[in-house]
Amino acid sequence: MTSTAEPAAVQPRKSKAGLGRFVRWGLGLLLPLVVAVGWEAAVRLHWSDGRLVPPPSVIVATFMALAKTGELQRHVLVTTGRVAVGFGLGVIAGTMVGALAGYSSLTRRLIDPTMQALRAIPSIAWVPLFVLWFGIFEGSKITLIAVGVFFPVYLGVMGAVLSVDRKIVEVGRAFRLSGFQMVRRILLPAVLPHYVIALRSGLGLGWMFVVAAELLGASEGLGYLLVDGQQLGKPSQIVAAIVAFAIIGKITDWIIVLMSAPFLRWEDRAPGSMEA
């Protein structure tokens, strides 16, 4: 990609690059589209009754019906609220403990082995205990989500703080930065790329654990829609809920990426790797 002398050549190349990106997007959509259209056709042509695996049109109809009654929005809101609170708590705890463990080797020696041991426990195993401690309603669900979010954030922050380049910290010292300035001008920007990755994997686990929490007993939320669909034999409702999970999961991930993007422009990354 060397620049050419003629400025006229720049314009078409730009639009071509845009087209290239479009094509790449389109390529990714090809497989699901073919499957969806194929299945729709199969049901329409009565090769299959589509009872257990509803065709796209039925799913869309269910989706719309749920949305029209406002039921979908209510469940989405409840689930998102649970993830938001659990994610917030998990992030706060993970960030503080991770920063502490990264910053001071004494703290790290004290707490990291325990953290690693706790991390090895499948988080779902805590559920009975959480139910005993926090009740069967919101408390136990949010705690479970927070625990799921905590570990990737803790590990990410600790690793990020540990990997801050000592040589660059020394530049800060040579310019006589105070402790607070050192954090603001050197440590935070150095840690941010790793932190964003930690937040994104934390959020992913948050969505995973909200499903677990809601499957285990809830009267509201997308997880409840899943259980309800199973008990009433409505596979289209199950798939509609799954699609809703996929959409809001992706949207919330995008929110993190978009919010952090202005601060990460400096990063040396291949173009296009952000949308992975």
Next chain:
Amino acid sequence: MLVLDRVGKTYPNGVRALDGIDLKVSPGEVVAVVGGSGCGKSTLLRAICGLDTPSQGRVLLDGETITSPHEKIGIVFQEARLLPWLSIAENVGFGLESWPRAEREQRVATALDRVGLGDKAGVWPRELSGGQAQRAAIARALVPRPEVLLLDEPFSALDAFTRADLQDHLLDLWSENRPTLILVTHDVDEAIVLADRILVMRPRPGRIYEEIAADLPRPRDRQSASFDHVKRRVLAALDRSMQRERRVDEGETRSEAGAGLWW
């Protein structure tokens, strides 16, 4: 005036990196420090700029004891160490954060022009070549107008051509406010091109072995007989400092062998 008064440094692992360094450098003087690797040159600079504290003795700048980084002392490392998340202009202005914006930008722009990076102000550090990055690092250190600028092998990672170019840039920048320069280098030619005085160090413990005046007229002609004369003196001193080291080594191994026999 920068004064080192019997400065010694022993690292926690017992290495005596510096021992009894006495040195006076007058304002505006350019001093080059040469010596084999491991003879304490970096340790010396770190002690002067307050990044490390000496175990013995003290460093004084204009009568004030230096115990931590000081605004009158700037340092350039072997690597440029630019902050990757700041533009080149922001990097160069790093030490001026408390300044009024207009004044800061003005001074940064002037400095960038002087090091030939006027068109790189808005660029990220990763987009610079090694030589350009090191020029930005020198500008960053000089922009707060330090009285003393320390340079620890600042050009050793660059190719010979870029190196000569940066030596010129450095002299040009230096001539503006004439700070004291203390330059650690592996390159004897570089020392003679830049310095008024050359200190040859020897290791274990790090000491100043010999001091050689290089008060040739500027700009210096590498082909001149006087340049060659100074160069021969420096090389001879370096040679002697190494021989001395070798002899010390032999002595040590002998006593160790002796101790082995005794057991």
